[in-house]
Amino acid sequence: MTQLADTTATEPASYHYAVIKRAIEMIDAQNGTDLSLEELAAQMRMSPAHFQRLFSKWVGVSPKRYQQYLTLGHAKALLASNFTTLGTADAVGLSGSGRLHDLFIRWEAMSPGEFALKGEGLTIYWGWFESPFGPALVMGTEKGICGIGFGAETGEEEAMRDLTSRWPKARYVEDPMMLRPWVLAAFGAGQAGSNEAPLYLMGAPFQIKVWEALLSIPSGKITTYSEIAGHIDAPKAVRAVGTAVGRNPISWLVPCHRALRKSGGLGGYHWGLPVKRAMLAFETARAEAG
Numbered sequence: 001m002t003q004l005a006d007t008t009a010t011e012p013a014s015y016h017y018a019v020i021k022r023a024i025e026m027i028d029a030q031n032g033t034d035l036s037l038e039e040l041a042a043q044m045r046m047s048p049a050h051f052q053r054l055f056s057k058w059v060g061v062s063p064k065r066y067q068q069y070l071t072l073g074h075a076k077a078l079l080a081s082n083f084t085t086l087g088t089a090d091a092v093g094l095s096g097s098g099r100l101h102d103l104f105i106r107w108e109a110m111s112p113g114e115f116a117l118k119g120e121g122l123t124i125y126w127g128w129f130e131s132p133f134g135p136a137l138v139m140g141t142e143k144g145i146c147g148i149g150f151g152a153e154t155g156e157e158e159a160m161r162d163l164t165s166r167w168p169k170a171r172y173v174e175d176p177m178m179l180r181p182w183v184l185a186a187f188g189a190g191q192a193g194s195n196e197a198p199l200y201l202m203g204a205p206f207q208i209k210v211w212e213a214l215l216s217i218p219s220g221k222i223t224t225y226s227e228i229a230g231h232i233d234a235p236k237a238v239r240a241v242g243t244a245v246g247r248n249p250i251s252w253l254v255p256c257h258r259a260l261r262k263s264g265g266l267g268g269y270h271w272g273l274p275v276k277r278a279m280l281a282f283e284t285a286r287a288e289a290g
Contacts, residue, residue, distance in 0.1 A: 127176025153272025
């Protein structure tokens with residue numbers, strides 16, 4: 001599996017991500033019961049001071065504060081305090097300070113005719129990478145990233161089957177080095193001047209409208225399925241919007257995790273609800289720390 005970048009001279013990013021992932025899983029398993037810094041550090045076989053530094057560097061806040069973001073009530077709190085109407089997001093979202101790590105995302109969409117071919121004549125490159133949310137399967141064409149899936153909950157084999165089934169007639173070539181600069185940018189590990197992650201949206205016209213709406217939600221903010229439906233002039237199509245959100249192939253960068261139910265419930269998440277909760281907590285923590 002391809003590593004993203006070294007965060008210290010002696011500890012690779014894959015090690016850091018593995019430690020944080022284990023800590024998040026432990027926190028998540030407590031169902032609202034806080035673990036002390038000492039308890040978490042002991043499970044990680046680290047001193048409390050070292051674990052605190054590592055965790056705070058990755059997330060941006062302390063383990064204690066992060067646990068608050070992982071509580072089951074976090075989604076409802078977000079809905080109350082961080083809800084964004086997409087009309088406002090269109091104006092200030094992707095050009096404002098809420099953008100993910102100041103990432104510049106340019107995108108283009110496959111034409112309906114091309115989509116109907118199910119990937120025929122298209123070469124899709126793929127590779128597995130370490131990410132803040134477990135193993136990430138990244139796929140891309142020469143135009144940009146077309147798929148990001150996560151294997152922590154579903155398993156790597158199922159993640160591969162899921163993404164390749166979307167474009168069954170494409171030619172798949174394993175080439176992580178071709179994708180690596182985009183992946184570094186996608187997960188915030190890119191160097192200055194290389195922070196562009198181009199996207200190639202491959203879906204039906206209605207799906208692409210929904211995914212375009214998702215792209216206008218700033219990092220650290222959330223919206224609802226019904227808000228998206230209204231934004232794309234289909235206010236009665238909330239169920240269809242939810243389906244399109246669930247079929248988004250470019251997780252994280254096309255932020256389907258930022259769409260919640262109007263009630264404040266998390267709704268579903270294609271790659272597992274623990275991953276969605278971790279993403280929302282990660283972004284809220286980064287927004288507060290910034």
